[in-house]
Amino acid sequence: MIRHAVTLSVGDELLAGETLDTHGRTIAASLSARGCRVLQHRVLGDDVSDIAAAIVAATVGADLVVITGGLGPTLDDVSREALAEAMNESLVEDPASRMHLDQWYAGRGRVMPVGNVRQALRPTSATCIENPNGTAPGLRARVGAALVVVLPGPPREMRPMLEGVLNDELSGESRPTIVVRAFGIGESDAAERIEPLMRRDARLPVATTVSQSLLSARIRGNVPDDRDSIETLAVQVETAWHPFVFGRDDVTLSMALGAELKKAGHTIATAESCTGGLVAAMLTEVPGSSGWYPGGWVTYENTRKVEDLGVDAELIEQDGAVSRSVVSAMADGARRRAGSDYGVSISGVAGPDGGSADKPVGTVWIAVADEAGIDARCFCFSGDRPVVRDRAANTALQLTRLRLRGDDSDLLWQRDARS
Amino acid sequence: MIRHAVTLSVGDELLAGETLDTHGRTIAASLSARGCRVLQHRVLGDDVSDIAAAIVAATVGADLVVITGGLGPTLDDVSREALAEAMNESLVEDPASRMHLDQWYAGRGRVMPVGNVRQALRPTSATCIENPNGTAPGLRARVGAALVVVLPGPPREMRPMLEGVLNDELSGESRPTIVVRAFGIGESDAAERIEPLMRRDARLPVATTVSQSLLSARIRGNVPDDRDSIETLAVQVETAWHPFVFGRDDVTLSMALGAELKKAGHTIATAESCTGGLVAAMLTEVPGSSGWYPGGWVTYENTRKVEDLGVDAELIEQDGAVSRSVVSAMADGARRRAGSDYGVSISGVAGPDGGSADKPVGTVWIAVADEAGIDARCFCFSGDRPVVRDRAANTALQLTRLRLRGDDSDLLWQRDARS
Numbered sequence: 001m002i003r004h005a006v007t008l009s010v011g012d013e014l015l016a017g018e019t020l021d022t023h024g025r026t027i028a029a030s031l032s033a034r035g036c037r038v039l040q041h042r043v044l045g046d047d048v049s050d051i052a053a054a055i056v057a058a059t060v061g062a063d064l065v066v067i068t069g070g071l072g073p074t075l076d077d078v079s080r081e082a083l084a085e086a087m088n089e090s091l092v093e094d095p096a097s098r099m100h101l102d103q104w105y106a107g108r109g110r111v112m113p114v115g116n117v118r119q120a121l122r123p124t125s126a127t128c129i130e131n132p133n134g135t136a137p138g139l140r141a142r143v144g145a146a147l148v149v150v151l152p153g154p155p156r157e158m159r160p161m162l163e164g165v166l167n168d169e170l171s172g173e174s175r176p177t178i179v180v181r182a183f184g185i186g187e188s189d190a191a192e193r194i195e196p197l198m199r200r201d202a203r204l205p206v207a208t209t210v211s212q213s214l215l216s217a218r219i220r221g222n223v224p225d226d227r228d229s230i231e232t233l234a235v236q237v238e239t240a241w242h243p244f245v246f247g248r249d250d251v252t253l254s255m256a257l258g259a260e261l262k263k264a265g266h267t268i269a270t271a272e273s274c275t276g277g278l279v280a281a282m283l284t285e286v287p288g289s290s291g292w293y294p295g296g297w298v299t300y301e302n303t304r305k306v307e308d309l310g311v312d313a314e315l316i317e318q319d320g321a322v323s324r325s326v327v328s329a330m331a332d333g334a335r336r337r338a339g340s341d342y343g344v345s346i347s348g349v350a351g352p353d354g355g356s357a358d359k360p361v362g363t364v365w366i367a368v369a370d371e372a373g374i375d376a377r378c379f380c381f382s383g384d385r386p387v388v389r390d391r392a393a394n395t396a397l398q399l400t401r402l403r404l405r406g407d408d409s410d411l412l413w414q415r416d417a418r419s
Numbered sequence: 420m421i422r423h424a425v426t427l428s429v430g431d432e433l434l435a436g437e438t439l440d441t442h443g444r445t446i447a448a449s450l451s452a453r454g455c456r457v458l459q460h461r462v463l464g465d466d467v468s469d470i471a472a473a474i475v476a477a478t479v480g481a482d483l484v485v486i487t488g489g490l491g492p493t494l495d496d497v498s499r500e501a502l503a504e505a506m507n508e509s510l511v512e513d514p515a516s517r518m519h520l521d522q523w524y525a526g527r528g529r530v531m532p533v534g535n536v537r538q539a540l541r542p543t544s545a546t547c548i549e550n551p552n553g554t555a556p557g558l559r560a561r562v563g564a565a566l567v568v569v570l571p572g573p574p575r576e577m578r579p580m581l582e583g584v585l586n587d588e589l590s591g592e593s594r595p596t597i598v599v600r601a602f603g604i605g606e607s608d609a610a611e612r613i614e615p616l617m618r619r620d621a622r623l624p625v626a627t628t629v630s631q632s633l634l635s636a637r638i639r640g641n642v643p644d645d646r647d648s649i650e651t652l653a654v655q656v657e658t659a660w661h662p663f664v665f666g667r668d669d670v671t672l673s674m675a676l677g678a679e680l681k682k683a684g685h686t687i688a689t690a691e692s693c694t695g696g697l698v699a700a701m702l703t704e705v706p707g708s709s710g711w712y713p714g715g716w717v718t719y720e721n722t723r724k725v726e727d728l729g730v731d732a733e734l735i736e737q738d739g740a741v742s743r744s745v746v747s748a749m750a751d752g753a754r755r756r757a758g759s760d761y762g763v764s765i766s767g768v769a770g771p772d773g774g775s776a777d778k779p780v781g782t783v784w785i786a787v788a789d790e791a792g793i794d795a796r797c798f799c800f801s802g803d804r805p806v807v808r809d810r811a812a813n814t815a816l817q818l819t820r821l822r823l824r825g826d827d828s829d830l831l832w833q834r835d836a837r838s
Contacts, residue, residue, distance in 0.1 A: 013628040015457040017448025018598065018637055020630070022439060024462055029436025038434040040469070041462035043443055050459070074610065075619040076626060113611070154629075156802060179437065191493060192532060200494045207495055209432040210573070211439070218437060270696075270717070276703025277689075277696030280717040284695025287771055287804060295723035297716060298689070298699040304714035304757065308727075338723065352706055383575060385706060 002147070002170055005031050006058035007041045010051055010069035010079055011153065014043050023068040023158065030162060032177065034170040036064065046070060051082035059146035064169070066162070069153040071136040073116040079150050080121050080139065087143055089123040097128045097137045104135050129165065133157045140165070176221040178234040182244040183214050183253060184398050184411040190215055193240040197233060204229055206237060213391050214253075215244075243407045246398070253397040254282045254289075260404050261292040261342075268400065269338030270296030271309055271330040271345040273321060274364065278393040279346065294338050299330065309333030322347050322359050324367075328376045331369035343369040344400050348379075350388045364392045368403045375403060378415045421566070421589055424450050425477035426460045429470055429488035429498055430572065433462050442487040442577065449581060451596065453589040455483065465489060470501035478565035483588070485581070488572040490555040492535040498569050499540050499558065506562055508542040516547045516556045523554050548584065552576045559584070595640040597653040601663040602633050602672060603817045603830040609634050612659040616652060623648055625656060632810050633672075634663070662826045665817070672816040673701045673708075679823050680711040680761075687819065688757030689715030690728055690749040690764040692740060693783065697812040698765065713757050718749065728752030741766050741778050743786075747795045750788035762788040763819050767798075769807045782834075783811045787822045794822060797834045 007027050013019045024041040031038055039061055044050050051070070058065040070079030084091050098120035105112040119136045122128055129138030129149070134157040139150040149165050151158045182190065187210045191198060194217065197206040204226065207218045217237045219230045238245045246256040261268060270280050270293075280296045283289055297308050302321055305311040311329040319325045327347040335343030348364025355361035362383070367376035377399070381391040395411055402409060426446050432438045443460040450457055458480055463469050470489070477484045489498030503510050517539035524531040538555045541547055548557030548568070553576040558569040568584050570577045601609065606629045610617060613636065616625040623645065626637045636656045638649045657664045665675040680687060689699050689712075699715045702708055716727050721740055724730040730748040738744045746766040754762030767783025774780035781802070786795035796818070800810040814830055821828060 011628075012626060013635075013637065014444070015447050015460065016451045016596075016637065016639075017444050017446070017457075018630075018635060019628050020439075020441060020444045021460075025433070025436050025439045027436070028434050032435045038436075039464075041434065041440075043460035045458075074617065074627075076624075113607075156806070177435075188492075188532070198493060198495075205495075207431060208493070209430070209438055211437075216432075216437060218432065218435065220435075272696075274703075275700070276708075277691075277699030277715065277717065280691075280696025280719075281694070281700050284693075284717070284719060285805065285808075289695075290719055293719055295717045295719040295727070296696065297727075298696065298703070298714045300699075300703060300709055300712055300714040307756075308714070308716075337726075386704065387575070389704075 002036050002063040004062045005036050005038050005064040005066060006062040007038060008051070008054055008058065008065065008067040009041070009043045010046060010067060012045045012076065015045050022155070023153075026155070026159070027066050027068070027162060030166060032175070034166055035175045036170060046076045046078055048078045048082045048085055051079060052085035055083065055086040055143060055148060059144040059148065062146055065143070065146055065148045067148070067150045068158055071119065071138070071150060071152045073113065073119055073135070075115070077118075080118070080123075083126065083139055083141060083148065083150055084123040086148075087123050087125070087141060089125060091121040092124055093117075093120050094122050094128045094137070097122070100130075100137070101135055129161055131157055132160055176224060176227045176230055178219045178230050179249050180217040180219070180234055180237045180241070180245055181214060181247050181251060182216075182241045183246060183394055184244040185215065185241065186412050187215060190241060194237055197236060204233060206233060213394060217241075243402060243405065243409055244398070246401060252285070253394055253401070254286050257397050257401045257404075258283065258286045258289055258292055260401060264404065266341035266404075267292050267294055267338070268342040268344060269294060269334040269340040271334035271343060272296065272298050273300060273305070273330075273347040274350040275346045275389050275393045275396070276300060278389055279344065279396050282393060282397065294340055296338075297334060305330060309337065320359070322349055322363060322365055324365060324376045324378070327365035327367040328369070328374045331367040331376070332374055335369045341370060342400060342403070344396050345369075346392055346396050348388070348392060350385045350392075352385060362388050364388065366392065366396050366399055368400050370403065375399070375408070379411070379413045380415050381413050421455050421482040423481045424455050424457050424483040424485060425481040426457055427470070427473055427477065427484065427486045428460070428462045429465065429486060431464045431495065434464050441574070442572075445574070445578070446485050446487070446581060449585060451594070453585055454594045455589060465495045465497055467497045467501045467504055470498060471504035474502065474505040474562060474567060478563040478567065481565055484562070484565050484567045486567070486569045487577055490538065490557070490569060490571045492532065492538055492554070494534070496537075499537070499542075502545065502558055502560060502567065502569055503542040505567075506542050506544070506560060508544060510540040511543055512539050513541050513547045513556070516541070519549075519556070520554055548580055550576055551579055595643060595646045595649055597638045597649050598668050599636040599638070599653055599656045599660070599664055600633060600666050600670060601635075601660045602665060602813055603663040604634065604660065605831050606634060609660060613656055616655060623652060625652060632813060636660075662821060662824065662828055663817070665820060671704070672813055672820070673705050676816050676820045676823075677702065677705045677708055677711055679820060683823065685760035685823075686711050686713055686757070687761040687763060688713060688753040688759040690753035690762060691715065691717050692719060692724070692749075692766040693769040694765045694808050694812045694815070695719060697808055698763065698815050701812060701816065713759055715757075716753060724749060728756065739778070741768055741782060741784055743784060743795045743797070746784035746786040747788070747793045750786040750795070751793055754788045760789060761819060761822075763815050764788075765811055765815050767807070767811060769804045769811075771804060781807050783807065785811065785815050785818055787819050789822065794818070794827070798830070798832045799834050800832050
């Protein structure tokens with residue numbers, strides 16, 4: 001039974017800080033969902049000895065070792081050599097893989113570069129894992145008591161191969177987990193609200209994390225029978241964090257808002273200035289968003305606010321673009337022009353330039369307009385340009401979601417909060 | 420002298436696959452730029468023994484060990500305890516840190532939760548590193564021959580503290596590096612074009628990587644005097660990859676396009692369907708983009724294409740939204756309505772739904788319109804929804820950039836490429 005795993009990502013470019021390693025997380029999430037705990041994740045360079053040593057060390061405590069990277073055709077791809085060294089075996093050519101390679105190139109009317117034949121090599125007792133989306137097969141072998149799997153780096157190739165291995169190797173038995181997602185309260189406030197649940201001596205302790213301003217509470221059972229217990233805990237967290245909880249597990253704020261709009265048969269249009277299209281992009285990330293999102297405007301310069309959304313030029317002259325009056329006119333204009341039920345608008349100072357004593361960098365007005373009226377609020381987001389834009393976009397989605405639910409709670413970073 | 424480092428990211432949520440570890444990369448990039456090589460990066464859970472063991476192991480081969488995470492106020496934050504264990508010391512309260520903590524809460528009119536006083540603890544012989552953006556100070560200590568530094572997890576807090584440590588500890592002596600950035604050719608094609616430069620026995624081998632479809636060639640010198648040699652190599656790569664190279668190091672496609680528009684005194688408007696605001700968001704990521712980007716439209720449903728951009732409804736009826744005629748009308752409509760020099764438009768099938776035998780998922784038309792005319796091309800992007808949107812957005816930027824430069828080269832994924 002596979003209960004513990006160690007994962008390794010291979011690539012000089014990772015240690016040079018060139019590329020972001022995402023496999024550590026992707027594989028950890030897949031394993032966790034199937035009840036296998038990751039003990040450790042390592043990032044190594046393209047060095048045969050380093051990789052071989054890490055494989056050997058990993059097989060001591062783990063039942064499964066997953067390595068990604070280093071299976072390409074270039075001379076710095078040495079994961080095959082490293083696995084062979086860890087196994088104390090030679091590399092031999094796998095006939096089926098060689099044939100598949102030849103066919104891949106022939107089918108594209110291309111000549112295989114001579115060096116690429118290395119991709120058909122494997123340690124003597126290892127087997128190849130077919131790669132449906134690329135040329136390099138993966139490798140699978142026993143090292144000590146552990147199953148060792150080497151997969152290609154490119155995510156599109158790695159993912160189906162990983163799922164294939166996990167489907168074969170991991171039984172359905174898993175550790176039930178629920179992650180509660182929220183936005184709009186601070187981490188300390190959130191933690192204080194569920195403090196008794198977070199004690200380390202609790203049988204099933206709840207852990208909180210913040211990532212890109214989104215708050216999560218992870219509740220994990222130990223055995224399948226814990227399903228009811230973690231459901232109870234999840235409901236307690238959702239109650240304590242109400243109304244800022246927008247969903248569980250893989251649900252995003254956009255998906256949550258989209259589901260609410262779809263349920264009500266409503267539509268929404270967007271009018272963005274400083275977020276420059278981020279909110280529109282987040283909404284359209286959701287498959288099926290065409291059912292509730294007709295479109296929006298990126299009115300980056302003031303002329304566009306006037307011409308596209310019908311904002312009164314004098315209002316901009318008088319109050320400035322970053323003001324209650326202008327952001328309200330933007331939300332209302334978007335709603336009317338698109339003929340949608342809701343309009344959401346954002347106008348602020350993302351930085352680094354554009355701030356003033358009155359309206360420092362991070363000052364952002366956000367408004368939601370509907371048939372009943374317009375709710376416009378001013379926020380002060382800390383952080384640099386990308387952070388301000390990201391927080392403003394998420395706040396706009398949450399503000400809209402709360403409006404749909406008839407809730408007027410104050411949100412984190414709101415200036416002049418009423419409570 | 421600090422030449423080698425090991426980095427550790429701490430957090431159960433990382434090993435559970437909840438959160439993506441970005442510190443490994445951020446710190447590696449900072450260290451590489453200052454001539455310090457990262458030997459290994461590890462991701463560990465919130466476990467005192469595991470972290471302590473990893474610290475001790477790291478100090479064997481490295482001059483510098485950087486640990487992030489586990490300095491929060493909750494019970495699962497155990498990096499202080501782990502460092503103390505690795506050093507075989509006790510934890511004592513640091514008076515200055517305790518005072519700073521008390522003042523932080525008092526200044527916000529809040530009562531410090533009792534548990535938070537743990538954040539002022541440090542091993543006896545360690546010192547605290549001030550945190551300008553949060554409550555938890557960092558820690559700095561000697562373990563064996565290595566300098567060990569523990570920093571908070573939140574990027575906004577970690578980054579200035581890291582820079583402070585590196586400024587103090589690392590001399591200006593560095594390994595000069597140039598990274599050449601390109602988009603629009605495949606990795607194999609790109610590698611073949613510079614094959615002689617990539618040989619491992621070259622004195623300064625060039626390494627290529629692909630990340631999110633963006634291509635990079637990394638050229639690193641060994642000593643400051645290699646500056647001229649790597650410049651020569653970089654120019655060779657740029658020549659071999661022309662015209663797909665858009666810049667070096669931290670330059671993004673948006674920045675490159677923006678710089679060209681700014682230089683020519685030109686402006687651009689966007690009209691997006693399936694990319695839903697991504698291109699606008701990418702353009703406005705660039706500080707100062709208001710100088711060349713007045714705004715754009717997200718015409719997600721067809722009515723918006725007709726009403727906002729003046730696309731002939733009959734064209735959509737006849738040819739469908741994903742067609743040469745419609746995407747051309749969108750680009751031209753955006754250009755005219757915004758009064759800009761250029762208009763760029765995107766209309767396609769991002770998936771998972773919406774595909775047909777004729778226009779499968781991944782079929783995207785992209786057009787660039789200017790005074791001289793309209794260049795519209797059809798692309799077939801492989802991948803799922805987010806990948807299709809991302810590739811389409813980057814392709815739109817590169818197509819526009821090439822148009823500005825009077826270049827009509829075919830791009831990767833282009834259907835009916837002429838060469």
